[in-house]
Amino acid sequence: MFKVGLIGCGNIVNSHVSAIAHVDELTVTAACDISEANLKRMCDKTGATGYSDYKEMVKNEELDLVIISLPHALHREATCFCAEAGLDIFLEKPMGISSDDCREMIDACNKAGVMLWVGHPQRYFPTNMFAKELIDSGELGELVGFDETRNCEYFTENRPKWFLTKSMSGGGIMFNLGAHALDKIKYFCGDEKIAFATGSAHIREGFDCEDSAQGFVKMANGVSGTLNLIAHTKAYRYEDILYLTKGEIRIANGEVYYCGEDGVFKTQTFEIVHDNFVLQLMDVVKALKSPDKKPAVDGDFGLDVIHAIKCIYGEEK
């Protein structure tokens, strides 16, 4: 049994804790948050011992794994501290607020010989796993292009305020939701590296982060893709299109629509046995039990995503 400590007990931790209930090898024994209310809610839910300081938690508790779900600017310090303490780490996406931050985390984890898994859970959606199998089968030819459009209300009342403060979040919709799109294009390309990225982000007057952004990325294998993320609409749309030499795959509304050279679309629907957070943690456990503890999504992967977003912003080259 691996003992888990939670660092940050906000919104996303609910998904991790619900998932842990389906993963026999994980148990939450400690939790930390500076918000008394969030900490109490999580301790009541899990029976964990609560702390307001994660350094105290790490010193006092015998933990195997920490799940870090903090505002993005705090990822680096917490990850480096836990690595130095010899703990394996699951770190929520996006990995950090700059490429330098990510490199520091990678170095700290390598030096300490601990696992660093960056949580990019959308590859565990049944739609995306089905699309990946279809691509890998070769039935529709070779993947040549990717396009994501995501329209949603981003600046909602219940979004924690730090997401809208660039020094804490690293950026707006592209930083937060674009990280998922870049995870997907990398996943569909066999975890290929991003060779080039550019784009543009629009920050409205009075705001600190962008609410709409467009990106263009080219993968090392030549596949290219566009990202169009728009945050000021109630007209929800979330669609990925994959262009192949002999067909097309569209992912939307929890379904996959795909066609071959005849252009006639078939629809694939899904029955969900385990949600994507359960599947992700099952893979984390597999890695923890393996001799080399190799994560499926490691620090270099997380860094590649952050660097591409920073290039889209024009803040890194």
Ligand SMILES: NC(=O)c1ccc[n+]([C@@H]2O[C@H](COP(=O)([O-])OP(=O)(O)OC[C@H]3O[C@@H](n4cnc5c(N)ncnc54)[C@H](O)[C@@H]3O)[C@@H](O)[C@H]2O)c1
């Ligand atoms: N994988 C996904 O689909 C997904 C979805 C949402 C959020 N996330 C990611 O999860 C992370 C957290 O996001 P969230 O939505 O849960 O945010 P949140 O604001 O709800 O939670 C963050 C928590 O961290 C606590 N905190 C802040 N400073 C702290 C400190 N020094 N020590 C201990 N606790 C501290 C806050 O009080 C809060 O409870 C981010 O990286 C975010 O991008 C991922």
